Amino acid sequence: xxxxxxxxxxxxxLIAASLLVGSGLAALTLxxxxxxxxxxxxATDDFDGDGFADLVVGAPGGxxxxxxxxxxxxxxxxxxxxxxxxxxxxxxRATSGVPGPATAKQEFGRTFTKGDLDHDGYTDLVxxxxxxxxxxxxxxxxxxxxxxxxxxAIATYGFAPQAGDFDGDGTTDLALxxxxxxxxxxxxxxxxxxxxxxxxxxxxPAATLDFMDPSEWWSYExxxxxxxxxxxxxxxxxxxxxxxxxxxVPKGVGDVNGDGRADIVMNDYSGDGEWGNSVxxxxxxxxxxxxxxxxxxxxGVGDVNGDHYDDVxxxxxxxxxxxxxxxxSADGLKGDVQKFDQDLPGVPGAExxxxxxxxxxxxxxxxxxxYADIALGVxxxxxxxxxxxxxxxxxxxxxxxxxxTGAQAFHQDTAGVPGVAEKNDLFGAAVSLxxxxxxxxGDLAASSVEENARAGALWSLRGTATGATATGSVAFGxxxxxxxxxxxxxxxxxx
Numbered sequence: 001x002x003x004x005x006x007x008x009x010x011x012x013x014l015i016a017a018s019l020l021v022g023s024g025l026a027a028l029t030l031x032x033x034x035x036x037x038x039x040x041x042x043a044t045d046d047f048d049g050d051g052f053a054d055l056v057v058g059a060p061g062g063x064x065x066x067x068x069x070x071x072x073x074x075x076x077x078x079x080x081x082x083x084x085x086x087x088x089x090x091x092x093r094a095t096s097g098v099p100g101p102a103t104a105k106q107e108f109g110r111t112f113t114k115g116d117l118d119h120d121g122y123t124d125l126v127x128x129x130x131x132x133x134x135x136x137x138x139x140x141x142x143x144x145x146x147x148x149x150x151x152x153a154i155a156t157y158g159f160a161p162q163a164g165d166f167d168g169d170g171t172t173d174l175a176l177x178x179x180x181x182x183x184x185x186x187x188x189x190x191x192x193x194x195x196x197x198x199x200x201x202x203x204x205p206a207a208t209l210d211f212m213d214p215s216e217w218w219s220y221e222x223x224x225x226x227x228x229x230x231x232x233x234x235x236x237x238x239x240x241x242x243x244x245x246x247x248x249v250p251k252g253v254g255d256v257n258g259d260g261r262a263d264i265v266m267n268d269y270s271g272d273g274e275w276g277n278s279v280x281x282x283x284x285x286x287x288x289x290x291x292x293x294x295x296x297x298x299x300g301v302g303d304v305n306g307d308h309y310d311d312v313x314x315x316x317x318x319x320x321x322x323x324x325x326x327x328x329s330a331d332g333l334k335g336d337v338q339k340f341d342q343d344l345p346g347v348p349g350a351e352x353x354x355x356x357x358x359x360x361x362x363x364x365x366x367x368x369x370x371y372a373d374i375a376l377g378v379x380x381x382x383x384x385x386x387x388x389x390x391x392x393x394x395x396x397x398x399x400x401x402x403x404x405t406g407a408q409a410f411h412q413d414t415a416g417v418p419g420v421a422e423k424n425d426l427f428g429a430a431v432s433l434x435x436x437x438x439x440x441x442g443d444l445a446a447s448s449v450e451e452n453a454r455a456g457a458l459w460s461l462r463g464t465a466t467g468a469t470a471t472g473s474v475a476f477g478x479x480x481x482x483x484x485x486x487x488x489x490x491x492x493x494x495x
Contacts, residue, residue, distance in 0.1 A: 055460075082443065117163065126174060248278070278291055325338040325339075427446065445494050
């Protein structure tokens with residue numbers, strides 16, 4: 001791994017994405033908004049099949065059944081009129097039909113993903129946990145004409161799940177990861193399991209494979225094979241095309257090489273406190289691992305230059321302060337990248353230390369022109385004399401890549417945006433781009449987890465042919481959706 005691909009480990013909350021997002025792609029959730037520019041409302045965003053994307057908001061700090069940081073999510077259903085906090089579903093481990101107990105510090109809803117797992121035409125939601133307590137693992141909520149229903153437990157693997165058709169057989173698969181509790185000097189093994197679709201509502205996949213095990217779902221270049229000791233001690237296998245050294249933090253899903261098979265973008269730990277980014281390329285017989293440029297924690301996937309290959313966007317790192325766009329091709333990510341910061345001509349504001357430009361991001365087509373745009377959280381931005389009030393910057397894609405022409409910035413003192421910019425709000429902590437109004441334009445969602453003594457809040461701004469607009473925007477927090485309010489961190493994850 002080259003020095004440019006590494007970064008020093010930072011101790012900070014894992015805020016979506018993905019994963020937000022939202023992805024995603026979310027986006028890619030996760031962060032977490034990884035919607036392709038040629039699809040306004042993807043099947044992977046619509047739980048009730050009404051043609052409007054639905055937004056999931058994570059609140060991992062929420063107190064549930066008296067358990068602090070047990071966590072919950074809120075699903076807000078899209079409509080022609082946009083998001084309405086009255087049209088929602090609050091889901092926690094205390095919700096009827098959801099398996100497992102609410103457990104303190106479980107952070108249910110820290111990560112989640114969307115996909116039609118049972119192949120019935122409705123998107124399903126997979127909610128992860130941070131793997132603590134007796135309720136570790138993940139939960140599947142199933143889509144239907146009336147929205148999300150029921151609940152099916154997935155044991156053990158609940159960290160940053162990712163849904164996508166990784167083998168190209170026309171059904172949605174589910175990639176599940178185990179949580180790694182520490183990041184020492186040396187890489188450590190990490191459990192991971194692929195549930196091949198379709199997945200029955202009983203929780204039975206078509207097949208399961210441990211894709212971090214070299215004996216099962218790997219692909220190799222040429223005659224390269226791992227040492228036989230890999231099966232017993234996968235942590236020693238560091239040289240194969242799919243290294244199992246771990247840990248990794250999956251961030252989103254897209255199709256980078258245009259082969260019709262979903263790929264996973266992720267943060268990748270290489271030991272000695274250093275992280276980089278990488279891609280697991282999906283294939284009929286296995287994943288193939290490749291490097292991804294950039295060193296920022298935030299990752300998004302979408303077709304920025306309109307060539308029908310998804311591109312990978314990495315948020316700015318502490319090292320160079322620049323957002324990195326690596327463009328997809330039939331051979332995977334290209335070696336050349338585009339880098340930019342807040343000094344890109346046309347972008348409002350100026351690059352300053354501590355702004356965290358690109359600390360969160362989402363990729364999706366706001367203008368409907370066939371090029372994915374990029375929403376960038378700038379949670380450390382000062383608004384006039386208000387320190388760390390936070391902002392969101394929207395830049396546009398085009399045939400030549402990212403452009404600052406027509407770029408916009410929004411914060412709580414922007415005309416039409418509800419609220420008032422306050423010190424340390426960190427507006428823009430998470431962002432997503434989903435077409436919740438069904439008009440062919442991605443709508444911008446942004447959160448502040450520090451709002452109202454860390455209760456958190458969400459803002460939704462509509463997309464138009466020229467960009468996002470504050471006109472008609474809405475904002476709501478936990479109290480508005482009848483959810484636990486105290487230090488809920490509402491908006492930590494958006495997808």
